[in-house]
Structures are given as C-alpha cells and as structure tokens.
Amino acid sequence: MTNILPQELITEILSLLLVKPLLRFQCVSKAWFVVINDPDFIKMHLNRSIETNRERALIADANNQRFSEPVQIYRPFNHPTNTFIKIVGHCNGLVCLHICPFCCSNIEERNIYPNEIVIWNPLIRKYKKLPFKPIEIPDDYVFKVAFGYDQINDDYKVVRILKPQPHLARVAEVGHLVYSLRGNSWRRVEDKWPRKDLYLHMHCSASLNGALHWVADRSGLTSAIIAFDLSTEKFRVHALPIKSKSCAFEYNTHLVVLGGCLCVWEANCEQFFDVWVMKEYGVAASNWTRLYRLPHSPQQTPSYSKPLALSNNGEEVLMHEFSGKLYCYNTKKKRSRIVEIQKRIEKCELNLLVVGSLLLLDGMIELEIG
Template structure:
C-alpha cells in the first residue's frame, strides 16, 4: 500500500464500510489520523448518503416493559430486509424506559425516563452522553410546575454540529401555561446554552419535532378554528436560534382528522389521518415556499389487509416507486411497502418480529468515532487488525 499515492489511498478508504475503517485505524498512526479527520468523516458520510450505503433499520423493542433491547435489520439494495440482530446499547437499565428522540447521518439520539440522553452511532458502537442540565424556572414565574421536557435532535450544517433542543413548559394546570424554557446542547461545544428567543406560541405543539435544513419543526393546530384557518409549522433555526412559521394548506378540506409531521426525501411532509378512512400525504417541495405544497399520494382502507390509523412514511425504495411505511394498530407495529402507482401495500416481516417497536434509519457513518465505546474488550484489538488487513487485500484485488 505504501507505493500508492496518498490521494489514491484516501479514495480507496472512502469507499470502504465503516466496520472495516474502524479496524483499519490500527494499521498505522497515519491511517488513524486520516480516518479520524473531519474531512474524511464528512466525505465518507456524503458518499454513504448518496449511495444509501450500509442502510440499516434500528429497532427499539417496545413490547417488553421497560423497553431495553435494540436490534438492527440489514436494508438490502433490493429493498428486502434481513433478520433482527441484537446490538449492545450503552443505556441499559432495568427500570428506565428508553425512547428514540431522532436520527440523522447514521446517528441516533435516545433517552430514558431518568433524564439520561445519549447520541449513539450503532454501526460503530460509539456514543456520547449529554451532561445533566437542570430545569430553570423563568424569572417572575411563581407557583408553577414544569412539564415533561420536549426533546429534539438534529444536525446544524452551518456549524457541522449535532444539537439537542429542550423545551420545557411551566404551568399552574395543564391548560394554564405560563412560560417556556428553551435550551440547546451543542455536541461541538459540549455544553448547554439557554436560548434568549422566546417561544412564540401559547402552547406546546401536538406533534413530535422533525429536523430538516438545519432547523427543528413542530406542527401546531389552528387557534381560531374557523373553516378558512390553516395549521402552521413552527421552525427553529439551529444556527441563528430564531423562529419562523410556515402555513400548511390541508386543514379546510377535512372535518375529522389528525395531523402528523414527518420528513420524506428531504422535504417536509404533513400526514393527514382521516379517521379509519384514509391517510393523505402532502410535501413542501421547495422549503419555505407555501405554493410548493402538493399532495403526494393517498392511502385508503383496503390498500393493506388490516385497519390502519396513522401511517408514518420512513423512506423511499431504491427505484423511488414505493415508500416504506410504519403504522401502529391494536398495539402492534407494522411495516409495509406502499406502491404509489399500484396504490397497494405489501407487508414487511422481520424475524423474530417484535410486537411493538420504534425504528430509526441509519447509513454507514463515522460520526462519533471519537466517542466512548460500547464494546470495551481490549482483547478484540488483534483480531480487528487481522480482519482489517484481509479486507484491504480483498478490496485491492477487486480494483
């Protein structure tokens, strides 16, 4: 390998899977420095996203009480899935429930009811635990209690930083909200910071947040309830720490409905659940432009062989003709591929299949390579080096 120019070596390494690259850190100090450099990590990630490389579903089994077990499922190029494989995660506790807060760029953020928050790369078994941050009551607010924190996770591309936003409401009773506290954790700075910008709404959102274009987004119901009123999306820019609002065009067409906010193929997606009748999906094709909202497709009862309620879109298939959906009905979780042209769903099965679960989608990523290791067995070092060199030889022979 020493006879190859450095740029050729870098180009070869950028094409390798993350498991191999983690092992190759043991080859030399030069390779260790290269693989750990932010330039290499970011370019490897860009190639992974562009090619949907090393796609996996990360599955949190919610059937057990409390949910502790994480699995992954290989997401193959033919849009088929492998068997569930149990993976070691760094936040196991016999009494505390885990929950997935969000995911992007191959990393997953999750917490438990004891207040622990972790950012975790399951493919390379590395993580970083956030420091404890107390909830501070705003000045002038007395005789109030704090509600359950609303946590959001995403990437700030302007600063190449991963951030967690915590929104806490203070109220005398559930309907009498008096104030909000907003804090942001920066993985780059490794600290929490209080946001001076005030929460611009009179209530908390009724949807989970989603991360897109360096901002968090929440869905809000109408305030006036008039037929001409439209719902709004509140966005919080992670770089500027400022709020803005978008209008959604879907409310006047429905009477009895529920809304959800998702991200699908780089676009904000509003999902409208009309009872047990249909699910309607709208996307904002041009970010921040109201006129770019368009109905993408509609799923009606009969498209799948069970009664569904809210269907969550996860990802497109390789050919872009199908969407992987997640749906919870009668305390069971289902995944199915929805064919947009044929307007039919095909059930996806994992083995062994949990009854109730949550999922995140990951691609091959070296983000958090400098984090703490979930696997702390030093005897693995020699085996990793031997396996790494064998894979390098195979890669060279294939070129």
C-alpha cells in the first residue's frame, strides 16, 4: 500500500512518540520496523526525549534488592534475590548494574553466579552482559564501577577504578580498566591517578560532558572532584564550590546532574542542606552557583533529600527523601509540596530518573532479552 504521507514525515512523527508505543508500532509493517530499529532514528528519538524532557522513568534500588516503583519493571537476569545488585550509573536511558556474588547464601551459588557488570535499558527490557575481565586487587583496596557516554567517539564506556582504603598512607601505582561498548573489550587506563592525597567517596559517579565525576576527600575532609575524560581517558581535578572544614561524617557530599549541569548537594546533619550547580562547565570554583539552601526543619522542608530532576523553567526541583517521600521544592517561593505516587519508595540506597530511550534496540551489539 502506498504511503499517504512521505516517509520523512512519518519518521518525524514517530520520533515524537514515547518508547512504549514505538515498541508496539514495530509490528505495524516491515517498513516501520526498519525505521524504528535504525541507529539514526534511535539517536533522533533520544535527542528529542532529552530536549523536550517528555519521558522519565523513576527507578528505585530498594534495600530488599528488588526494583520497586509506581510501575513494576523486571530485573534483566536470573540471579538469586539475595544477590547484591548496585546501580553504578546511568546515561541516555541506559543503566549500569554491578552484580556482586558476595551476598549469595552459599559458596555454590557464588560459583554459579559470578561477579558481573550489565548495561540495561529498563524501558525496552534489553541488556548486555559485559565480557568478564579479572582485575587484581591489592590488599586494602576495593574497585569502583562507573558508566558514561563518550561524546567524541559516540561510545558508551564502563570504568573500573581501584580505590585504596582511606587509612592507607599512600596510593599504590595500580591499574584501572575501561570498557568500550563499541569495541566490546576492556583495556588498561594508562593515565595515573592525578593526586595521591585524594581518595574517592563510595558514592556513585555523575556522568556529564563526556566525563565521569567523583567526590574526593583528603584526610576525611571533602576536597575536590576527580573527573575522568572518556574520550582522552585522562584524569583531571575540579574545584568544589566550598571548602568543607568539617569531618566527612558530619557532611555528606554527593554529585548529580540537574538541568544538564553538574550539581553538588551537601547535607550538614545539624544545620542545612545546600545544592550548588556549575553553570559553566570548567575547573574554577567561581563557576559554582548555589541553587538553594534548605534548613533541617521537619516542619518546613524534608531532611536528607536527594535532588533528582529540575523543571523546564528551572524553578522546581524534584527531591527524594530517604524515608520514601517525593517532594517538589520551589526555589523562588521556598516552599515544598509532596508528590503523590501510587507506591512509596521506602529507604532506597539510590533512586534516579532515566530518559526514555530505544538504545540497545537496533541489534548493533549482542543482546539478551530479560
């Protein structure tokens, strides 16, 4: 049957739709299937989703180790429910999961279900297991996993950073590994750690502008941000908006991305809750602007609230309180309101908003259906 509309217009209309109907529309015709699975269309659809802020999925990693949210989604693997699964990063609708066997109930289960890293698109229920790459971990070291997008090479990468425990007097010269989704392989990072006196927090990284970012401290004091450029595979150091003089247990400093900007949120357990944004991406501390400050008063504002998303007009911030409530805080009116959802997200280790994306649909990499 001859199309009434030109193909270019059909493609344009399809790019404006959400993920769920697009998955159904693959069955309309062979021509539509080819369009929806085309890598160029998938990129176009992703860019539209980001530009319009039209589709976001809230994912919660609850301490019962099941994903629970207003709409139930499925875990992309068959590991036992007591396996430790950690969300280590997300980018463009893809979520990176670290599956750790150490929480399995017995040795036999640990051998059957090894330590794995998975890249997962929860909205289309497809994922890819990364090839296993053993890494030698010295005594008193742990390794940290991070995930981001290399804009220069149009590639998604996973980085494994070897992190010393804070009590060590110095940082040993150990190797780090980076995985390329395009090349489907691991390789060693040649660049050295930028400052031996800085140690990474165990909090998740923030992916922005083709780089991964972590909060780093020195002798228990929050000091700087360590960045890893995914295209050059080089480390660099960014200044923090303030110099914390209190110990790490009094301040909780974290990184997120809000409105396309790097954001630092810092909770002082007794006084206030600050959120800073880097309006112009760079290394100067002067680039930071305080978006808002919340006093720790249960009658006025939620306590220990992680910012998740910024409204299109930049005035409201969606926040998640550790007790399980979602809030919208108006930075101009300095008022908050509860966001009602069908199911409370109780005591989550991490929760995030992922953009609607068709990535992993085109079959350009090896896929397994969850």
